[in-house]
Amino acid sequence: MIEFINLEKEYKSKDKTVHALKNINLKINKGEIFGIVGYSGAGKSSLLRCVNYLEPPTSGQVIVDGQDLTQLTEKQIREVKRNIGMVFQHFNLLNSKTVYANVAMPLILAKKPKERIRERVIELLEFVGLADNLNDYPDQLSGGQKQRVGIARALATQPSILLCDEATSALDPQTTSSILQLLKKINEEYKITILMITHEMSVVSEICDRVAVMESGKIIEVGTVFEVFSKPKTETARKFVSTVMxxxxxxxxxxxxxxxxxxxxxxxxxxxxxxxxxxxxxxxxxxxxxxxxxxxxxxxxxxxxxxxxxxxxxxxxxxxxxxxxxxxxxxxxxxxxxxxxxx
Missing domain, CATH: 3.30.70.260 (ACT domain)
Incomplete structure (x- = not known):
């Protein structure tokens, strides 16, 4: 479903070169909820942005649904990206638009028929538990409700992959748990592969199937959640596990x-x-x-x-x-x- 082969990413400025990703080799299977955990600066977000090609890699391969993004044209990449939804840490909603309009936006941009848009938006708002809020504006919503709108919007075009960039780190523990259970429901009912970036091992422990631990641009450990929690091989993994255990x-x-x-x-x-x-x-x-x-x-x-x-x-x-x-x-x-x- 998603595979990184010898992936490298460098950011260059006048003064220095930052080696954000170093020889990343990782495969995420179809239908998995896969967590990537690491401290700030570990390279998590850079890796995520390579999946939807917001950041083209310096070298190596990014394979999504069997297609190597590094070998595709811009038009072909846009086609692949239509199958990738994105959920953000700070929601990224349009405050001047209603809940309905925010969720409808990807479908409007895709020039779908108005009736189909309405049908899909109502379906998604019912799914995320916001059927009664379609005419509300983001400022009228709680943090958890805003994230539910963001998730509904990410699902609008029926993606096969959902990317979550610190999707719960701005939420309180109770709301975090409800959002994680919603993501699990999405994975089970829509059969969507979910890639989660987080610095909270509790998030990984609650819903992920497998996890990779990143440090200084490298993947230093990967395994099932049970494997990593029961026998962490690296000091960084052990520290993350200790926050939960x-x-x-x-x-x-x-x-x-x-x-x-x-x-x-x-x-x-x-x-x-x-x-x-x-x-x-x-x-x-x-x-x-x-x-x-x-x-x-x-x-x-x-x-x-x-x-x-x-x-x-x-x-x-x-x-x-x-x-x-x-x-x-x-x-x-x-x-x-x-x-x-x-x-």
Missing amino acids: NDQFPPSIKEILKEGNRSKSIYQIRFFGQQTESPLISQVAKKFNVDITILFGNVTELQGQSFGNLIIEFIGDDIEIQRAINYLNHQQIHLKEVTSHAS
Whole structure:
């Protein structure tokens, strides 16, 4: 559906050259909700703008629906772009136009018949829950309602791809959740491929199928949401995951690590899926001559999967503790020793 091959993008000025995208290779499958996450300046928006060719790449290929945009004429690119809808962070609505007129605008520009325009606009406003607001103006709407208008407008020409550029970052958490559920509904009912750019891992965790993590113009990690959340491979991914998983060490744990009279056999355990329901800790305590103290713990629900996080302390003979640790290392969990430098 969307593929980037050896993609590079540079921005040149008199003083310097900014290498915004570096050797991007990524494939987004038809029907996916795909998230791209990264901090400001990571290259997320540049990558998104290459999909709808607002930014032509410096080199490499951008393939959309089997067509390499770098090999097309301007007219052919316009044809491809008709199948791509765009949802913006700050809505980009025409304040002097009604809700109806804003949604109708792409159809008017496409010179569709008036009756067909009305039929399509009414259908979309009902779909996004704004059937009673068609004669309102943007200034009369809440932020969430404005974004629903923006989404309806993006869907007007029946695109096969929807690009969302920080579509929820200007909204409060409750409104964000409702907009994300609307996007999920669009994906499921209209079978539209959605590419989401965000700096919020909570957005990714709620509706995305797969995610790519960007840093300094490169993709440093890619996988299913479950893969990236359960076993992040890079420090940047781990930091993003921590914002959702709440696995940062509490101040009380840091104080314990500083104490000189503690055994310091402190470990972090992460459980996934059905493992969160297993009485593994009690089994280990019974199997080996050790006491286990749970210092901290929580369980997070992620797209129907449970993620458990525990910080435990082993108390007992060093040999028995090591036997218990060896046993745990052979289970389907993630075990990591916690040191005084933990953060």
